[in-house]
Amino acid sequence: MERSEIQRRVTNVVASVLAIDPAEVLPASNFVFDLGADSMKSVELIAGFEEEFNIEMEEEKAREVQTVEGAVDFIAQYVK
Numbered sequence: 338m339e340r341s342e343i344q345r346r347v348t349n350v351v352a353s354v355l356a357i358d359p360a361e362v363l364p365a366s367n368f369v370f371d372l373g374a375d376s377m378k379s380v381e382l383i384a385g386f387e388e389e390f391n392i393e394m395e396e397e398k399a400r401e402v403q404t405v406e407g408a409v410d411f412i413a414q415y416v417k
Contacts, residue, residue, distance in 0.1 A: 338416045343390075343409050350385040351405060354378060364406040382408075390416055 352359040368374040392415040
């Protein structure tokens with residue numbers, strides 16, 4: 338899967354889970370500090386990514402991801 342496709346889909350999941358405009362979701366955006374995700378939303382984001390990409394991520398490592406770009410990189414490892 339192309340990185341641009343992963344980026345687009347990650348952006349859509351983030352916008353949907355956090356109820357924000359997709360235009361606000363930038364690669365450098367921090368989930369907590371820039372986009373307002375709390376711990377519950379972080380869990381929902383992980384679940385959303387797993388559902389969107391039909392993957393199962395290692396939750397401990399997934400929780401360490403802080404940015405949208407980091408999520409794209411992390412998910413790219415699962416959807417090669």
